[in-house]
Amino acid sequence: xxxxxxxxxxxxxxxxxxxxxxxxxxxxxxxxxxxxxxxxxxxxxxxxxxxxxxxxxxxxxxxxxxxxxxxxxxxxxxxxxxxxxxxxxxxxxxxxxxxxxxxxxxxxxxxxxxxxxxxxxxxxxxxxxxxxxxxxxxxx
Numbered sequence: 001x002x003x004x005x006x007x008x009x010x011x012x013x014x015x016x017x018x019x020x021x022x023x024x025x026x027x028x029x030x031x032x033x034x035x036x037x038x039x040x041x042x043x044x045x046x047x048x049x050x051x052x053x054x055x056x057x058x059x060x061x062x063x064x065x066x067x068x069x070x071x072x073x074x075x076x077x078x079x080x081x082x083x084x085x086x087x088x089x090x091x092x093x094x095x096x097x098x099x100x101x102x103x104x105x106x107x108x109x110x111x112x113x114x115x116x117x118x119x120x121x122x123x124x125x126x127x128x129x130x131x132x133x134x135x136x137x138x139x140x
Contacts (some may be wrong), residue, residue, distance in 0.1 A: 005090050008043045009043075015047075016054050018139055020038070026097045034083070034096075044063070044067060049083070050083055057080070058078055058082065062087055073100065073101045074102040077104075084111065088116070097138075101120070101133060105131055106131060109134070117134040118134060
């Protein structure tokens, strides 16, 4: 699989279409929860995805510091462990991040823990789905 990391301004129309199609399929159709996926943050974000000849297989967006949190953040994760690790590496490379946050669906906590994230909040509802905040901190 090919790893691709692009700022929104660099995405082709086809790539953006595939990203939105995948996000709607996973977050709205599969989870049976209608919500506004396109929230205005895509245009300031980097989009990191793994693509095979069959299309995008894993995806996340990397948000700059001071958008979702004071530090860099990962969001809209459609995951395999590798995409989360690539998101962390991109945050370090692009933003010099030593702290990264995300809001994880509670059931996915183990995936993020494998990538070095630790739970940093109590459980809360986001769009009607239980979530927790998780934080990755660079080891010195």
